Amino acid sequence: MTASVSAADPARANGLVVEDLTVVRGGRRVLEAVAFALAPRGEAGAALVVTGPNGVGKSTLLRAVAGLAAVDSGRIRLGFADGVAEGAEAAAACHYLGHRDAIKSALTVAENLAFWRDFLAPPAAGRNRGLGDLSIDAALDAAGLLDLADLPAGLLSAGQRRRLSIARLLVVRRPVWLMDEPTSALDRASEARLTGLMRRHVDGGGLILAATHLPIDVPDAAELRLAPAPPPDADDFSDGMPA
Numbered sequence: 001m002t003a004s005v006s007a008a009d010p011a012r013a014n015g016l017v018v019e020d021l022t023v024v025r026g027g028r029r030v031l032e033a034v035a036f037a038l039a040p041r042g043e044a045g046a047a048l049v050v051t052g053p054n055g056v057g058k059s060t061l062l063r064a065v066a067g068l069a070a071v072d073s074g075r076i077r078l079g080f081a082d083g084v085a086e087g088a089e090a091a092a093a094c095h096y097l098g099h100r101d102a103i104k105s106a107l108t109v110a111e112n113l114a115f116w117r118d119f120l121a122p123p124a125a126g127r128n129r130g131l132g133d134l135s136i137d138a139a140l141d142a143a144g145l146l147d148l149a150d151l152p153a154g155l156l157s158a159g160q161r162r163r164l165s166i167a168r169l170l171v172v173r174r175p176v177w178l179m180d181e182p183t184s185a186l187d188r189a190s191e192a193r194l195t196g197l198m199r200r201h202v203d204g205g206g207l208i209l210a211a212t213h214l215p216i217d218v219p220d221a222a223e224l225r226l227a228p229a230p231p232p233d234a235d236d237f238s239d240g241m242p243a
C-alpha cells in the first residue's frame with residue numbers, strides 16, 4: 001500500500017485531490033500553488049504526513065481542507081466510487097483533530113462523545129471508508145478512557161483530553177482524518193494506541209493527512225514537505241525597500 005503524492009490530475013479525481021492551493025494570511029502567501037493527490041489503493045486507504053519548519057503552513061493546509069481557513073485560489077476535491085465532493089461538502093467528509101480539543105467541560109466524557117455522535121452528520125462521499133461508527137463504550141475503550149466515562153470532561157488532564165478528541169473520530173465514520181500534531185500530550189502507550197487506530201483507519205480504506213514534527217508509525221505513509229516561500233527577488237527592491 002503506497003500513497004501517491006503527485007501533481008493532481010482532475011480528470012482522475014480519486015481520494016483527496018488538492019490543486020493549486022493558495023492561502024493568504026495577513027497579506028502574506030502562506031501557501032502558494034500547493035498540489036497533491038492522496039489516493040486510496042483498492043480497498044486500502046493511504047496516509048500523507050505534512051512536514052516542514054515552524055510557520056511554513058502545515059496547520060493552514062489542514063484547516064483549509066477542513067473548511068476552517070479561507071482559500072484564496074485553488075481547488076479541494078474528494079472522490080470515491082460512491083461520489084465526488086468539493087468545497088464544504090468535501091470538508092464535511094473530514095474529521096479535524098486540531099491543536100485545541102473541542103470538549104464541553106460540564107458534560108461527562110461519555111456525554112461529550114454522545115454529543116459529537118449526534119452532531120456530526122454522515123458524509124455524502126466515502127461513507128463506508130475507514131474506521132468509525134463505534135459505540136460510545138467501544139470508542140472510549142479504544143482511546144483508553146473507559147474508566148473515566150462518567151467523569152466531567154473539565155477534570156481531564158491534557159493527555160486525557162487529547163484521547164477524548166481522538167475518541168470523537170471513532171463514533172462517526174468519516175473517510176478523511178486531518179490530524180494536526182496528533183501525538184501532542186500523549187504518553188507512549190497512548191501514542192501506540194493512536195497509531196494503531198490510524199493504521200486501522202487506513203486499512204479500512206480511510207485517508208489521513210497529518211501535520212507533524214515527529215515520525216509517525218503508519219506504514220507506507222508518504223511525505224509532503226512544505227518549504228518556506230522564497231524571499232522576494234533582489235530586483236524587486238530599490239533603496240532597500242520592496243518595490
Ligand SMILES: Nc1ncnc2c1ncn2[C@@H]1O[C@H](COP(=O)(O)OP(=O)(O)OP(=O)(O)O)[C@@H](O)[C@H]1O
Nearest residue numbers: 025026030052053054055056057058059060061211
Ligand atoms: N490569521 C492569520 N493572520 C496572519 N497570519 C497568520 C494567520 N494564521 C496563520 N498565520 C501565519 O501563517 C503562517 C503559517 O502558520 P501555520 O500555523 O500554518 O504554520 P505551521 O507550519 O503549522 O507551524 P508550526 O510548525 O509552528 O505549527 C505563520 O507565519 C503564521 O503566523
